[in-house]
Amino acid sequence: MPVMRGLIAPQNTFLDTIATRFDGTHSNFVLGNAQVQSVFPIVYCSDGFCELTGFARGELMQKSCMCHFLYGGETSDRITSQMQKALDERREFKTEIVLYKKSGSKFWCLLDIVPIKNEKSEVVLFLVSHKDITENKDLDRGNDSDTDEETGLEVHPVNRPPGCNMERRRSRAVLYHLSGHLQKQDKTKSKLKINNSVLGANANPIPEYKVADVQKSRFILLHYGAFKAGWDWLILLATFYVAVTVPYNVCFTAVEIREDGVSAARNPPSVSDILVEILFIIDIVLNFRTTYVSTSGQVVYDSRSICIHYVTSWLFVDLIAALPFDLLYAFNISVNFGVHLLKTVRLLRLLRLLQKLDRYSQYSAVVLTLLMSTFALLAHWMACVWYFIGRSEIETNNPASWDIGWLHELAKRLGTPYFLTPLTSLLGVSDSPHGAVTAANSSHWNASGLEALNVTGAAGLSQWNGTRTRLRMLNGSGMTLSGGPSVRSSYVTSLYFALSSLTSVGFGNVSANTDSEKIFSICTMLIGALMHAVVFGNVTAIIQRMYSRRSLYHTRTKDLKDFIRVHRLPKALEQRMMECFQTTWSVNNGIDVSELLKDFPDELRADIAMHLNKELLQLPLFESASRGCLRSLSLIIKTSFCAPGEFLIRQGDALQAIYFVCSGSMEVLKDNTVLAILGRGDLIGSDCLTQEEVIKTNACVKALTYCDLQYISLKGLREVLCLYPDYAQKFITEIQHDLTYNLREGHSAEVQPQAAVCKKIKNKINKNAGFVGSIKRGECRILKKYNKFSMTCGTCCSHINRHLILNSPFSTHPPPTTPNSPAPPQANLC
Known part of the structure; x- marks a missing residue:
């Protein structure tokens, strides 16, 4: 089932995590680049740090994370040197230091330096956190007395009484010294308590600067996974099953009379009903473990967030729809009509289907099927209600008025009229079957409902067995309604009326006679008009979209x-x-690529263009080009087409582009003489590209077969080469060797094109130190063809044959043999 996947690309969420972790009192921090030695420039500073120091973000970027701009007269040189040493050694450091704001006011700062590592455990950033502790420092200074440097004990100036023994004071000091500096340790712990609350062992570890791995439990289901897609289709089928069976069971399920006079459903729940209830319950459990897409487009994997989202959205609807009413039969509990009516709450599952309709909007066939199914489902519901109204009219009215409703008219036409039967005859008061039949016959009405029929016992018994479809006690009168048309005939007739009313105004053969039937018919026509506009309007649009191309x-x-x-x-x-x-x-297929991609970002358009034109960009001519140059070139590559016999270029025309043959074959003609035959992978154009001058062509280029071409306009090529001057010089040099045929007028290849081709291949072999694997198949074909009539290239061909090696994929000439080695078959490349 197609769904929105959400933003599932791996992301580096380091900055967002740091900003969240240090939100509030610890939001004053900067990030320094640890890869720039001794400087460690600031690459990010928080808003809290700017507010604390008074500097703007633009003033702080690329300055040292040592924050020399905050130093002043009372800043400790010893502490700053320790900070620099900690940065050089890439270790954590904590201290208190006096710093100065931009306004010149000083403040006490609790400073923490934390190294940040990447996925390779390399320190790439320093997180330097600053907290203003001036108020705490002033408070401690007002409460604390002077302390002894050795013991850390408070020193109070006291008057020495007469006879005071100083040795006792020293021994007490030694005793306190041996006691472990309890007071000093408590003071130290209190100072570090703030740091530990943020960066200590009790806090979450500082995140690494890397692409975050998806933290997903193995028990969490992906909402776009294959299993969830299959499960959604199964739930969709179960929902349609419920939408069809629940209204039918409520309106058409037969009711029998128990001995105690209580009506109960005659048929127990089917296996499919129980399976559907189990599926709905399992679906609730799975929804608690299924990811979802947040409003920001992110995929949420956290179990707690998933539970909260489901509880606040669809849990109530799913619980109501999954109530196991059919399990009441397992405990032999009496089930009356009201319980069947409660089952209609399962139709709330259709709301989940409406929620997912937008997922199918791009699949025309699926949307078309769902719309037609929805219309058929609505007709089914209308048919059930129509039968329920007709049945209610007969059960609640006087037998004298039975002939008014549509259901009585149907029974009369089918020859299965309704009649009343005493309840005692059904409860076995008379032991004789004939007595029961006689009781039934005593209340048997004819087609008009006004005259009792006197039939024989055997005939009455036959009619009883053939026409009864439902038994119901009538208005507590002790009489039971029997007979009437079969359920099958009733449902088909009801569905016929519903569809005729929804799609048109009906045909009159099944008409509304009572007030209830007329009101329902009016509502059906109004709903039909709305559904006709909505459903069939969308169906028309979908069909047009399917055949739009x-x-x-x-x-x-x-x-x-x-x-x-x-x-x-x-x-x-x-x-x-x-x-x-x-x-x-x-x-x-009629798709304009440039029009389609114009709204995409330049980076994405360039990547798409590189993929579409990768065959041209993989030529040796572009091997030395940078990726940026290739991306620029890919955006100016266009496609063209030539039919057999068409001229791509005529002699004397102004050359506008460099052409690359993607498929097919072409020939280069001059004065009706074939100068070259071009195949797949050949490049034709000019080698003079640096000057803004008109280049005249020296020959015609004609298509021999259907040809697909890619070309780069000379104007666009010059613009790209101006942007990359380093590559421009290499391009001018390489294109002279990579052109299969140079069309520039006045080029030396005009006189002896065959020799020029041979010379080009010889230069390629010399350049590759005798390795001929770089020779193209097209070049081998050219050598073989022109060696027959061109004496000028004979020397070149001999030179090439002497450099062939045995393992070359294009080699047919043997390497030098030794006297003891067998001579391979003789062949010549040319």
Whole structure:
């Protein structure tokens, strides 16, 4: 089942985590780059730090995280040197120091330096936290007395009484010294308590600067996973099953008379009903362990958040729909009509289906099926209500008025009229079957409901067995309603009336006669008008969308034919236009790539363009280009098409682009002489690209088969090369060797093209130190072809054959053999 996947790409959430962790009193921090030695420049500073110091963020960036700009006259040089040493050694450091704000006012600062590591356990950042503790420092200074440097004990100036023994004072000091400096330790612990509450062992560890791994329990289900998709389809089928069976059971389920006179359902729940209840209960459990997409687009994996989200959204609806009413039968509890009516609350599951309809909007066939199923389901509900109204009219009215309702009319036409039977005859008061039949016959009404029928006992028994479909005690009168049409006939007739009323105004063969039936018919017609507009309006739009591409093709074909007819184009030109249009459409299916990608970011468009044009960009000509240069080139590459016999370029035309043959074959002609044959992977154009001058072509290029081409305009190419001057020089040098044929007028290849090709291949072999694996198959074919009639390339071919090696994929010439080695078969590349 298609769902919104949410933002599932791995993210580096370090900054968000730090900002959340240090929110409030500890939000004054900066991040320094640990990879820049001795400087450690600030790469991020929090808003709290800017408010504390008075500096703007722009003033702080790239300054040292040592915060020299906060030093003043009372700043301790010893502490600052310790800070620098801690940064150099990449270790944690905590201290108290006097710093100065931008305004010049000083404050006591509780400073913490914490190294931040990446996934490779390398320190990449320093988190330097600052907290203003001036008030606490002033309070401690007012309460604390002077302390002894050795013992840390408070020293009070006292008057020495006469006969005071100083040795006793020293011994007491030694005793306190041996006691472990209790007071000093308590004081130290109190000073570090603030640090431990944030960065100590009791706090969460500082996050690493890396791509965060998804913290997901193995018991958490992904809402877009394959299992959840299959489960959703199963729940969807179960929901439709409930939507069909619950109204039918409420309105059509037969009721029998128990011996105590209480009506009860005759049929126990089916296995499918029990399975559906179990599925709904299991679905509730799974929803507590299924991820969801938050309002910000993030996928939530936390179990507690998932539970809170489900409890506050769909839990109540799912619980009501999953109440196990059918389990009452397992305990032999009497089930009356009211219990069946309570089952209709299961239809609330359809609200979950409405919630997921937007997930299917891109799948036309699925939406079309769901809409038609919804319309059929509505007709089913209307049919059930229509039968329920007709049945109620018969059960609540006087037998003299039975002939008014639609259900009596149906019974009369089918020859199965309703009749009343004494309840005592059904409860076995008479031991004789004939007596029961006689009792039934005594209340048997004819088709008009006004005259009793006197039939024989055997005939009455036959009619009793053939026509009874439901038994119900009538108005507490001791009489039971029997007979009437079968359930099958009643349902089919009700469904016929519902569909005819929803889609039109009906045909009159099943009509509303009583007030209740007329009111329901009015409501049905109003609902039908609304559903007709909503459902069939959407169905029309979906069908049009399904065939939109085909419709666009026919529209453009018609426009093309109209254009040809209006302008009276010749037959040959008409055929070329139609072939070009049809072939181009088969390649891109009428999709304009540039129009489709124009709203995407430049970075994404460049990546897509590189993928689409990777075959051209993988040429040796672009091997030395940087990735940025390749991305710029990919954005200016266009596609073209040539039919057999069409000229891509004519001699003397201005050359506008460099062309790359993706498929098909072409030939280069001059004075009806074939100068070159181009195949897949060949490049044609000019080597003069640095100057803004018109380049005349020296030959014609004609398609031999259907050809797909990619080309780079010279204007765009010059602009890209101006942006990357380092690569421009390499490009000018390399293109002279990589062009299969140079079309620039006045090029030396005009005189002897075959020799030029051979010379180019020889240079390539020399450049690769005799390795001919770099020779293209097309170049080998050219050498073989032109060696037959060109004497100028004979020397080059001999030179190439001498450099061939045995393992070359294109080699057919043997390497030098020794006297003891067998000579391989002789062959010549050219």
